[in-house]
Amino acid sequence: MGLLCESKGWHPEPELLWLDSKGVSLADGRPETHRDLKGFYTVRQHVIVQETDTNRFTCRVLQRRINVEVETEVHVPSALFNYPTPWRLSIIVLVPLGVITVIGLSLALYCTFKKKDLRIAHLKQQHGYISTYYFNTIRRDAVDVTLDPDTANPYLILSDDGKQVYHTDRKQDLPDIPERFNYGDDVLGKEGFSSGRFYYEVQVEEKTRWILGVVKESIWRKDKITLKPEYGYWTVRLKNGEYIACTDPPEDLTLKEKPQKVCVFVDYEEGQVTFFNVEAKCLIYSFTGCTFTEKLYPFFSPGPNYGGKNSAPLVICPGNVPH
Numbered sequence: 001m002g003l004l005c006e007s008k009g010w011h012p013e014p015e016l017l018w019l020d021s022k023g024v025s026l027a028d029g030r031p032e033t034h035r036d037l038k039g040f041y042t043v044r045q046h047v048i049v050q051e052t053d054t055n056r057f058t059c060r061v062l063q064r065r066i067n068v069e070v071e072t073e074v075h076v077p078s079a080l081f082n083y084p085t086p087w088r089l090s091i092i093v094l095v096p097l098g099v100i101t102v103i104g105l106s107l108a109l110y111c112t113f114k115k116k117d118l119r120i121a122h123l124k125q126q127h128g129y130i131s132t133y134y135f136n137t138i139r140r141d142a143v144d145v146t147l148d149p150d151t152a153n154p155y156l157i158l159s160d161d162g163k164q165v166y167h168t169d170r171k172q173d174l175p176d177i178p179e180r181f182n183y184g185d186d187v188l189g190k191e192g193f194s195s196g197r198f199y200y201e202v203q204v205e206e207k208t209r210w211i212l213g214v215v216k217e218s219i220w221r222k223d224k225i226t227l228k229p230e231y232g233y234w235t236v237r238l239k240n241g242e243y244i245a246c247t248d249p250p251e252d253l254t255l256k257e258k259p260q261k262v263c264v265f266v267d268y269e270e271g272q273v274t275f276f277n278v279e280a281k282c283l284i285y286s287f288t289g290c291t292f293t294e295k296l297y298p299f300f301s302p303g304p305n306y307g308g309k310n311s312a313p314l315v316i317c318p319g320n321v322p323h
Helices: 132-139
Strands: 002-010 015-019 032-035 041-048 056-063 068-075 088-094 099-103 110-115 156-158 164-167 197-203 210-216 233-239 242-245 251-253 261-267 272-277 282-287 296-301 314-316
Touching: 002 015, 002 056, 002 068, 015 041, 041 056, 132 197, 210 261, 210 272, 233 282, 233 296, 242 282, 251 282
Parallel strands: 002 088
Antiparallel strands: 002 041, 015 056, 032 041, 056 068, 068 110, 088 099, 156 164, 164 314, 197 261, 197 314, 210 233, 210 296, 233 242, 242 251, 261 272, 272 282
16 A cells, blocks of 8 residues: 655654554655745655554654644555555645545545644645744744944934834935945844844835845945845835845745735744745745855835835834734
């Protein structure tokens, strides 16, 4: 009997195990692993099993780093082992919702899905949604971001607490120091990060233009800048009603819902910068396979005012977001 277990939408990369009723591993090699363009992993493994006294087999998927484990137990009736036509049974485990689909010549099987951890929360890759547990997991890495006035373009106004920024039509008389952007509408966060993971949320409600993301410390800050990863920018923007990932070439994004609050999540060691719609708990875009060699700083651009049409500020949410 051939059994295939597949689980999608994981990050970081999980382990997959096929076990018999005594907990003995049934697979000889490592599972097949695929990482999609948004950085999420699919793992699958096929095993050949023979009839046993119980005919119960378990596919277990676990991610030790975030302490999540799910498993599916399959009971194969003895009669099926003697079925006259060769066939393969495929079990697809969609981890986020715990849905099991069984395919195999319309044969009836008895399957039970056991949740070792009821807090399961991973991305549902097909629709871009994430569950509450996964979202709360990354929020544990929330940091308190404050804007750095020494980097702010002279046309930007920062609030006294460094949590809000908007564009003005009047240029301020500020020294043109090396840290300051002198073109565009840009400002950085005060604190840089060179390891680990960090997360922050930005309110973009009522905005018609904005750019958010992270940049490396050594970016060019004078004259026109180029928003590409090769120049040290990992950003997403709203422009002319369109959401765009600032890749090379830029990638248009199709979002089902207009974000009112955007979160930026960075995993320095994994080389990943991910953007989520906070209210919808929906993936916006993820830069993956990045190589970071210097400090990363939060990057903000509220966009031009356009006669008051884009006067609303970008607002950095408190760092102590609920877990």
